[in-house]
Every structure is written in structure tokens, then in C-alpha cells.
Amino acid sequence: MRERLGYSCSFAVISVITVALVAIVYWPVVHANFVWDDVVDLHDRAWLRHGDDWKHFIFKDYNYWTNYFRPLGVSLLTLQVRLFNDAPGPMHVVSLCIHWINTFLVGVLSWLCLANTAENSKSKYLVAASMLFYGLNPVLIEPVAWISCQFDLVVTTFVLIGVIANSSARNIYLRAGLLACLFFLAACTKESAISFPLILIVFEWLLLGKQPEQDIRSNIFAIVRHSWLVYVAIFFAGIVYLAFRHWALGKIISPFAVSPLSMLGRVQEVCFLYLHYWKTLIWPMSGMSPIHPVDVQQFNVQSLPLLVSDIAAISLLLIGLYLTARRAPTVGCIILVVTAALLPVLHIASADFDSSLYHERYAMTALAAICPMLPLAFLRLTSPSNSRKLMLALLATVGLFWLALAVINIRVTLPLWANNVNLWHWAMVENPDSIEAKDSLLSAYIDSKDYANAHRLIDELAINHVDCANCMLNAAILDISENNPTDAAKALDQVKRSKQILVDKKMFGSYLLTTGQMLVLQGHLDDAEGALRAAIDIEPLDPQPRISLAIALAIHGKADDARNVGEAGILMLPADERDLQRKALDKAIALNGKSTSPIKQKN
Numbered sequence: 001m002r003e004r005l006g007y008s009c010s011f012a013v014i015s016v017i018t019v020a021l022v023a024i025v026y027w028p029v030v031h032a033n034f035v036w037d038d039v040v041d042l043h044d045r046a047w048l049r050h051g052d053d054w055k056h057f058i059f060k061d062y063n064y065w066t067n068y069f070r071p072l073g074v075s076l077l078t079l080q081v082r083l084f085n086d087a088p089g090p091m092h093v094v095s096l097c098i099h100w101i102n103t104f105l106v107g108v109l110s111w112l113c114l115a116n117t118a119e120n121s122k123s124k125y126l127v128a129a130s131m132l133f134y135g136l137n138p139v140l141i142e143p144v145a146w147i148s149c150q151f152d153l154v155v156t157t158f159v160l161i162g163v164i165a166n167s168s169a170r171n172i173y174l175r176a177g178l179l180a181c182l183f184f185l186a187a188c189t190k191e192s193a194i195s196f197p198l199i200l201i202v203f204e205w206l207l208l209g210k211q212p213e214q215d216i217r218s219n220i221f222a223i224v225r226h227s228w229l230v231y232v233a234i235f236f237a238g239i240v241y242l243a244f245r246h247w248a249l250g251k252i253i254s255p256f257a258v259s260p261l262s263m264l265g266r267v268q269e270v271c272f273l274y275l276h277y278w279k280t281l282i283w284p285m286s287g288m289s290p291i292h293p294v295d296v297q298q299f300n301v302q303s304l305p306l307l308v309s310d311i312a313a314i315s316l317l318l319i320g321l322y323l324t325a326r327r328a329p330t331v332g333c334i335i336l337v338v339t340a341a342l343l344p345v346l347h348i349a350s351a352d353f354d355s356s357l358y359h360e361r362y363a364m365t366a367l368a369a370i371c372p373m374l375p376l377a378f379l380r381l382t383s384p385s386n387s388r389k390l391m392l393a394l395l396a397t398v399g400l401f402w403l404a405l406a407v408i409n410i411r412v413t414l415p416l417w418a419n420n421v422n423l424w425h426w427a428m429v430e431n432p433d434s435i436e437a438k439d440s441l442l443s444a445y446i447d448s449k450d451y452a453n454a455h456r457l458i459d460e461l462a463i464n465h466v467d468c469a470n471c472m473l474n475a476a477i478l479d480i481s482e483n484n485p486t487d488a489a490k491a492l493d494q495v496k497r498s499k500q501i502l503v504d505k506k507m508f509g510s511y512l513l514t515t516g517q518m519l520v521l522q523g524h525l526d527d528a529e530g531a532l533r534a535a536i537d538i539e540p541l542d543p544q545p546r547i548s549l550a551i552a553l554a555i556h557g558k559a560d561d562a563r564n565v566g567e568a569g570i571l572m573l574p575a576d577e578r579d580l581q582r583k584a585l586d587k588a589i590a591l592n593g594k595s596t597s598p599i600k601q602k603n
Contacts, residue, residue, distance in 0.1 A: 014128045015107050019100050022135035025407055026099070029145050030092045032418040036290065036440075037063060038147050039420065039447070041077070042091070046541045046572030048081040053541060059248040064506055067253070069245045072188040073151040086574040091147045098153040099144050102368060103135035105160035110372035112167050113207065114379070126375030129399060134371040138284040138409045143361040145417035151190040156365045158186035159196055163203050163369075172229050180233035187241045191344065192365065197234050198340035199369055200227075205324065206333040206373065216325055265300040269357075270346045271313035272299065272306070277342050277363050278316070281370070284360065285409045289430040290423055291437060294357040330377040334370050341366035355436055420444035435468045442474045446481065454478050469498035470507060476514050485521035492518065509538035513545050516552070525556045543572035547581060554588035562589055 034043050041063050047053035058074040077091075084090040110130040114123040134140075143149035162182040169175040179200070186193035204223050246252050261269060280287075299306065320335025345362040378395070416426045424441035431437050438461065445454035458475050461468060472494040479488035492515055495501060501508050512535035519528035529552055535545035546569025553562035566585040570578050 010124045011107070011111055011127060014124055015104055015131065018107065018128050018131040018135065019103055021132070022103050023096070023100060025136060025410055026096055026144055026414070028411070028414050029096060029417070030089055032088065032092055032145060032414070033420075034088045035146060035417060035420050035423050036148065038088070042081055042088075042147060043086055043574065044542065044544075046543055048078055049086065049572070049574065054078050066249075068191065069249055070151055070188065070190055071248070072185060073154060073190060076150060076154065077147070086576075088147065092145075095144055095147055095150055095153060098150065098157060099135070099140065102153065102156050102160060103131050105157065105164065106134045106368055106371045107131040109160060109164050109167070110375055112164065113372050113376045123375060123379070126378060130371040130374050132403055133374065133399075134367060136403055136406045136410065137367055138288065138406055138413065139280060139360050139363050139367055141288070141410055141413050141417065142290070142359065143364055145414060146361075149361050152192075152361050152364050155186050155190045155193055156368045158182050158189065158193070159199060159365055160368055162186070162196060163200060166200055166227070166230065167203065167207055172227070175227070176229040176233035179230050180237035183234045184237040184241055187238070188244075192362075195341050195343055195365065197231060198343070199337055199365075200230075200234075202333050202337040202340055202369075206329060206376075260300075261296060262300055264302065265296070266347070268299040268302075268306050268310055269296060270348055271310045273346050273358055274313045274316075274339070274342065275309055276358055277345075277366065278338065280358075280360060280363050281338065281367055284363075285405055288360060288409075288413065290427045291431060291434060292356040292358050293431055293434050293436070296357065328377075330373060334373050334377060337369040337373070338366045341369050419448075421448055421450070435466060435471070438466065439468055439471045439474065442471055446474060446478050449481075451478065451482065469495050469500045472498075473507065473510060473514060476518070480514065480517050480521065483521060485518045488514070488518045488521075505538065509535055509542070509545075512538060513542075513548060516545070517548050520548070520552045520555065525552055528552045529556070541572065543569040545569075546572070547585070550585055551588050554585065555591075559589045 042048065045057075047057055058071045058078065059069070062068075062070070062074050080091045080094055107127050107130065110127045111123075114127065143152045162179055165178050165182070166175060169178065183193065183196050186196055201223070204227060205219070208223060208226055242252055316335060317339060320332045320339065322332065323329065324332030324336055342363070345358070416422045420440070421444045424437055424444050427437040428434065428441050438457065442454055442457050442461075445451070445457065454474075455478070458471070458478070461471055472491045476488040476491035476495065479485070479491060492511065495507075495511055501511055512531050516528045516531035516535060519525070519531060529549065532545050532549040532552060535542075536549065539545060546565055550562045550566030550569060553559075553565060562585065566581075570581050570585070573581060
């Protein structure tokens with residue numbers, strides 16, 4: 001009893017030190033701003049700050065989603081926006097805290113995996129190593145630094161708690177109820193929770209099922225006897241989730257865009273992704289970027305590199321199955337748990353749900369699942385004491401070198417996630433042909449009022465004849481910011497002729513808003529009012545169309561209407577922006593018809 005208590009105290013001390021180290025390395029993230037979708041989803045949307053419209057958006061239409069159902073994750077983000085008055089710093093602290101919790105949970109699960117070993121003198125250090133490998137892994141820079149990735153962080157939290165509860169709770173009825181609730185909550189956070197029960201099964205096989213004195217059939221029956229009620233409860237929790245999803249969305253699933261790949265192409269794409277995520281888990285220090293555009297048409301053609309990739313991926317999975325059943329169950333379970341965790345992002349059941357083929361954040365749950373297994377794998381694979389000492393020294397050296405590089409990578413990469421200009425400049429350097437990167441960087445330049453660089457980028461797009469409707473929309477926004485309606489009209493004409501505006505509601509709303517602002521500058525106030533009211537109909541919770549309409553009404557001499565419309569829009573803004581916009585509106589009303597610039601929108 002005294003020995004166990006001492007071990008628990010040692011574990012607690014090591015956990016605190018490890019989590020503190022992770023906090024020190026990641027601390028600069030608390031000074032970062034909103035980036036990428038955060039700007040629109042967590043800053044510009046009025047429903048986040050006031051009113052009851054959040055009750056609609058937590059169930060559907062968040063970020064224009066039609067296939068995703070994440071009420072718990074959206075509720076968490078909405079709560080933070082309201083609590084912290086739209087300040088990004090505290091929201092980054094929340095992300096960092098969730099990462100600390102996950103790092104600690106990895107340590108707890110690692111400790112449970114080692115509980116029955118006779119290596120207590122060394123296991124506490126191995127637990128610390130597993131926590132460091134998780135907490136300081138560069139794979140997690142994206143989810144920790146990008147607030148919108150709290151979906152991924154929280155799902156990983158539920159998975160880890162679920163595995164810990166299933167491994168430690170003795171009462172099967174308590175386990176079944178707890179695991180069903182955790183699975184339901186994870187599914188309501190992000191759809192990748194579908195891997196939850198598969199990860200549970202792999203850990204059960206590792207910790208309970210594979211006994212040397214029993215055959216495979218006996219081990220399977222042991223797991224069934226131990227947890228059959230748990231999996232029945234999870235199954236019914238899944239049915240409840242699907243019913244809840246159908247109630248909210250009106251459907252359970254809606255197919256993504258039709259994949260351009262043949263059956264062979266899909267298989268080769270899956271194998272490519274599977275091996276890429278393995279590479280990312282082992283050596284995440286290279287190839288990082290916010291976006292990863294890959295031409296998927298290459299998978300439709302058989303080639304020697306792709307054939308080797310196919311054979312390697314399939315062989316790795318078969319080796320994992322063989323080792324799990326026969327030779328080295330820990331190593332085999334590591335392969336299988338990574339496979340289970342990656343299933344939702346391998347494009348097996350769906351494809352084309354993102355402009356990038358893969359993202360580092362998608363490997364997070366797989367990383368959280370394998371880190372607790374690594375100490376056990378080390379203890380089971382090392383042989384005789386002399387060679388073990390040599391192997392331990394070698395692994396310690398490699399591990400320290402890896403951690404040193406990881407810390408350097410994190411501290412170098414975090415500033416790139418600090419603001420949109422840094423982020424998209426990095427993305428364009430890594431992907432010089434990416435239209436998405438160029439368009440996003442242009443938008444970032446405009447938002448930061450770096451008009452000189454914005455013009456240089458627009459000129460570059462024109463010289464290279466880049467077909468990008470949203471880039472032209474950004475060019476029009478820039479022209480309006482500089483009171484240049486003539487060039488804005490030319491850019492908007494190109495947007496109008498694009499096919500994208502017919503299918504992209506967000507882009508169409510922005511087009512109407514920009515058109516209305518241009519018409520105000522041209523003095524066509526009646527036409528401007530029509531365009532801006534249409535923009536309000538498209539985006540009733542966007543404050544910018546209302547504020548621009550108020551300016552147009554003020555210039556038209558309709559002071560009362562301008563104040564009513566303007567105040568409604570101003571109340572939708574973040575609190576720290578309202579006084580400035582009220583002064584601009586008061587000035588326009590005071591001028592009573594004299595020319596003034598419409599308030600700049602954000603795109």
C-alpha cells in the first residue's frame with residue numbers, strides 16, 4: 001500500500017512538471033489573434049454576442065455547414081465569445097487548457113497500461129516520456145493555435161476519458177452508462193467520434209483480451225463477457241445521436257461532392273493518406289502548412305510509387321493484425337489503434353469535404369491513443385538486462401533529440417499562427433500555386449490595411465491570369481476602401497460573370513454588399529439601397545450591410561431611417577467597435593448629403 005501511494009505521488013509530481021513544461025513551450029499562443037475561419041465565425045457573426053439566434057446555429061448552418069452537426073462544440077465556442085467579449089486571448093487559453101488536460105489524461109492512461117507490470121521503478125519515467133511525446137508533438141500546433149480546432153481537442157478529451165473509464169471502472173452498469181454518455185457527447189462535438197468504440201476495443205484487447213495462456217477465441221470471449229453491455233449501450237447512444245442529428249438537420253447524412261476518383265483511385269488515395277499520417281505521427285517537423293492541396297487525379301493512374309504505397313499501407317495493416325493476434329500484441333495494437341482513429345479522415349466513406357487532402361490536426365486522436373501504449377511496448381520488447389540498458393540509453397538519446405527539435409519547431413511555428421498575414425504568407429510560400437492561399441493572403445492584407453502589399457498581390461494575380469472570383473471581390477473591397485469606385489466596378493463585373501457566385505451564398509452576399517458600397521460612392525443612392533437591402537436579406541445577422549445601408553440613407557437625407565437601421569447594425573458589432581461606427585454614422589447624418597465613404601466591410 002505504501003509503495004503504491006509513493007508511486008502515485010511520484011506520478012502526480014511528474015505529471016505537474018510535464019504539464020508545466022508543455023505550458024511554457026506553448027504559452028506564446030495566448031497572445032495570438034483570430035485566424036482563418038475564426039475571424040468570421042467567432043468575431044463577425046452577430047448571433048454569437050446577443051439575442052437568441054445561437055439556438056438555431058448550434059444545431060445547423062454554423063459556418064454555412066450542411067453536413068456537420070456539432071452542437072456541443074459550437075455551444076462551447078459561443079459561450080466563450082459571450083464570456084470573453086470577443087477577445088481571442090482567453091479563448092486561446094481555453095484551447096491550451098484543453099491541451100493540458102489531454103496531456104494529463106495521456107499520462108493517466110499510460111499509468112493504467114503499466115499498472116500490472118513489474119517495472120514500477122522505471123515506469124514513472126516512461127509515463128513522463130509518453131506525456132511529453134504527446135504534449136510537445138508538433139502535430140498539435142494547429143489544433144492548439146487555431147481556436148476553431150477546439151472540436152478536435154474536445155473529441156480527444158472524451159476518447160481518453162472513455163478509455164480510462166472503461167479500463168478502471170469495475171461496475172459494468174456504471175461503465176456502460178458512462179461510456180454511452182461519453183460517446184454521445186463526443187459525437188455531438190465532432191463526427192470523427194465514430195472511431196470511439198473501435199479505439200475502446202483495441203485497448204480492451206491490449207489490457208484484457210490477449211493472455212498468453214489463451215487462444216484467440218478465448219480472448220475474444222473474455223472481452224465479450226467483460227464489456228458486452230458497454231457496447232450495447234454505445235450502440236443505443238449512437239441511435240439516439242442519429243435521431244438527434246436527423247431532428248436538427250432534417251437528414252442523417254448528405255453526400256459530399258461526387259469524387260472524381262475511380263475505385264482504384266479511391267484505394268490509392270486511402271493508402272496514400274494512411275501512410276502520410278503515419279509519417280506525420282513519427283516525424284511531424286516537415287511539410288507542415290495550414291493547407292495541403294493535392295491533385296487527386298494522380299491516384300487514378302497506376303504508377304510504381306503509388307503501387308509501392310499501396311503495398312506498404314496494406315502490409316502495415318496486415319502486420320498489425322498478425323502481431324495483435326500472435327506475436328507482439330502491443331506493437332500490433334499500436335498499428336490498429338492508429339488505423340481506427342484515422343478511419344474518419346481516410347476518405348473511405350466520403351471525400352472532397354475539404355479543399356486540402358489532409359491536415360495535421362486529423363492525426364491528434366491517433367497520437368493520443370498510441371502515446372499511452374509506447375511505454376508498455378518498450379518494456380515488452382526489450383530483452384536481457386545488458387541490451388536493455390543499451391537500448392534505454394539509445395532511446396533516451398533519440399527521444400531527447402526528438403523533443404529538442406519538437407520544442408524548436410513549436411516555438412518557430414506558433415508566430416505563423418499568430419495572425420492571418422503570417423498564416424497565409426506561410427501557406428503561399430509552402431504552396432505557391434494555391435489560389436486559396438493567395439486569396440486568403442489578399443484578404444488578410446486588406447483587413448490589416450496593408451494596401452501596398454495588397455496591390456502587389458492583385459497585380460501578380462492579373463499578370464499570371466489567375467482565375468479567382470473571390471480575389472476580384474477582394475480587389476473591389478480594396479478599391480472601395482480607397483474611394484475608387486471605377487476600378488471596383490471593373491472587379492465586380494468579373495465577379496458577376498463567374499459561376500461561383502451562383503452557388504456560393506456567402507460570396508453572393510458579399511458581392512451585394514460591395515456593390516451597394518460602390519453605388520454609394522458613385523452617388524446612385526436608390527440603387528445602393530436596393531443592393532444593400534438584398535445583402536441584408538442574404539445575411540440578416542451580418543452587421544456590415546446594415547451599417548452601410550445606414551450610411552447610404554444618411555447621405556440620402558433620411559436621418560431617422562439611418563439612425564434606426566444603423567443602430568441595429570451597430571449593436572451587432574463587438575463592443576469595442578461600436579463607438580467608432582456611431583461616430584461615423586453621426587458624421588454622415590450631420591453632413592446630410594455630402595459624400596462620405598461607406599464603412600469598410602470584412603471579407
